[in-house]
Amino acid sequence: MLKFLRELEKVKGFFQLLLTNKMGVVGLSIFALFAIVALFAPFLHTVDPSKTGAVENILLPPCHQFWLGTDDLARDIWSQVIFGSRVSLVIGFLAAALTVLVGTLIGLMAGFYGGRIEEVLMRIVDFFMMLPMLPLMIVLAAILGPSIWNVIFVVSIVSWPTTARVIRSQVLSLKERAFVEASRCIGASDSLLIFGEILPNVVPLMFAEAVLMVTEAIYAEAVLAFLGLGDPTTVSWGMILHFAFESGTMSRAPWWVVPPVACICTLILGFTFLGTAVSDVLKPGYREIRGL
Amino acid sequence: MALKGFASFAIRKAIAAIITIFAIVCVNFLIFRMVPGDPIRMMFRDPRITAEQMQLVREKFGLDKPLWEQFNCYLTELFQGNLGISFWQKRPVLEVIADRIPQTLLLVVTALAIAVILGTILGAIAGWKTGTKIDSFILGISLTLYSVPTFCMGIIFLLIFAFQLAIFPLGGISTAASGLTGFGYWKDVLWHMFLPAISIVLWYGGEYVLLTRSSMQDASGQDYITTARAKGLKESAVLRNHALRNALLPVVTITGVNLAFAVAGIIEAETVFSWPGVGRLVYDAVMKRDYPLLQGTFLVFAVAVVLANLVVDLIYGYIDPRIKVGKSE
């Protein structure tokens, strides 16, 4: 219990530190904004985003009823954009969680056990990092069929190697530290060493990796959807762009493409800033440099 | 002796590349078989496919045989340059892709060269002047550009420069039926290439700014920089001969890994601007549900990245004296 409280204190300290970083504040604000929008989507002047409308409502510019105008099937773009934030965030977070989970486990194993296990795992990691990610994701998504779960799976299976590599090198240095040696001397089991001593020390790194992975996943979802591999049962920003691009009427309706582009870029920028801030804050000596 | 060290280094790298390519071929084969249920049925969700074509492919890939024999068959076909038949174009996949490779190379080489040169220069300046206004400016711009996916950048460019201002073409590689030849034709191609190239440059260049900046920061804090200053060298000489030379080495190594990312930018830019290259082919294959073609493009991109990586590794081995004598990094 005491240990848990101490950890909680650390987390609190970390966020306080993050708030002293300009990029961190901007990133967190952008994330908070989209999170609120996604959470309260039904109450934000929205209708069913996939409901088509009357012929006279096709490709309307922004007006009182349709805040961002309509598309070529007379669907409300405002509603599509608002609901689209849900898809981006859900995929972003779930894919990041899965990626970091798999990457951390493999990184821990490789770093802790070393030898043959490490060699085999790291060869696989190197191989994956050599593969062009987007084509691999496209092939997988095309074969598995379009669904949110497949997108999450595809993003994770392509991105875990980066995390595994980062975690492994951290574990390698942790393994040599005195406290791990000490635990080993008093006869701690491997699993206790890994999860009790080493894992808590890679948590900050996992967090930094997770932020990066959210960014990657949001981007991946947008591209896949834009290329026509999105889940047809939901509306996402990438899909709005896909429909606009395919319709051939994009030139007449800038209101159709500008909002989703703006949303994708802002959200990714927010997480990029957050990621930069987190890795800055986690750098050793950050407090000292800032005189905190 | 130095050459001997480099030669063994080069051979090691080449063998690794061959192994990687073989692994890619295996993955390519496995993905094809990973499909839940009957792969043939998945492949032929497209109702336009006729029964004969279905049978043809079934025989070609030997899908009714055991996995090992299938793999054997697949490898044999592959070595003969047979990547299957494109459903959409009704031609051999290899032929379809080969037709597109020159256009992609033109776009990629131009865009990446500009991106790497610009990005490295700006990143070096930012890293050398860490903490100054110039640094924050370059860093801010690069982080922002780096956050804009290439296809978003492309769509916005299309909207502004092609639709609204109409100063650039909507897409393609040249004006249809213009009858232009020689210099006029190439000028036309350049004009068409401008927007897709710039979309890639802005995104990929941002990546290089970030890379070079942090590498430069590392280098400029090293002891040999103080040594260089203690020699009384001019600041420009310290920067050029000491900081930059060391800072660029890690940038060169990462260039190999980065090429795998660059493929994404190519696919996105070619798609948005209908550039008739391999990247656009990926999109068309997805839209037409042309699986053999999709598989083929993946194979070509993956192998291209491995080969480009090999080249980068060899260049690195040549410019870093620590590798020439055969010591590990």
Add this chain to the structure above:
Amino acid sequence: MALLEVENLKIYYFTREGAVKAVDDVSFSVDRDETLGLIGESGCGKTTAVFAIMRFVAPPGRIVGGKIIFDGNDIITMSNEEIRLLRGKGIAMVFQAAQNALNPVMTVGKQITEVILEHERITKEESWERAKRQLELVGIGSERVKNYPHEFSGGMKQRVMIAIATACNPRLLILDEPVTGLDVIVQRQLLTLINKLRKELRLPIIFITHDLSVIAETCGKVAVMYAGKIVEQASTVSLYENPVHPYSQALIRAYPSIKGEKRGLKSIPGAPPRLINPPIGCRFHPRCPYAVNICREEEPIFRKKNGHLVACHSIK
């Protein structure tokens, strides 16, 4: 007038917590044909003080007062161009034997010719000849001129550093812990080399170290630094035999005797103070066994005793 005169030098590091007084009112001088040893625990400000002679003080550090007169000119007020021309030619420096003091991607020959070509009007060919001579001077075969730093051992790299530093016949050589971190035999060889060069080139040297035995072998004169201040200056022999300042005494007692006398080694109790808020009065008083009231209130001034310059209240 001495070759180098440092007067009342003050260097502060301005941090958020306040000014760290890394070097506080330090004065010393080096004559032509003289070797000065600067000794003290790590963090006492000795490196900062000599870095200032090369004007290597970078923000958040700043020279806030004092003079550094080299050959009649004040280094502190020089233009950037003047100080650049002085570096490598007038004053040369060898740094602690660190892994990366030499540029890893440049041949050692290039790194030697670089400094010669910067300061002298000679052709490239001549500079390469000079580089070879320099390598032989420091005991490395001239055939290794095209080798890269990673092909040398730690001691050899330090020899190359010395070759670079002496390439333009500087008028003053600063050695900042040049043998620290090397094994004992290599240290011995390097010190022999340094002594040989000092005699052959009649080179004035400032030698920074925390190792008393090193000072004993190379320097005629010693200044002992503690917490940003010099506490005692004397000839080396005299300091060894009759240290006056309690800190010097403690320092010498903390080392095994070079003459092999049997006496107990004693460590100094306590730790050096943080320089952000140094103790009022004499900075050594919290660790000094002889401290009395005045030591806690007033800063001691320098007084002469037995030919030593000592800042201690115990001297009347």
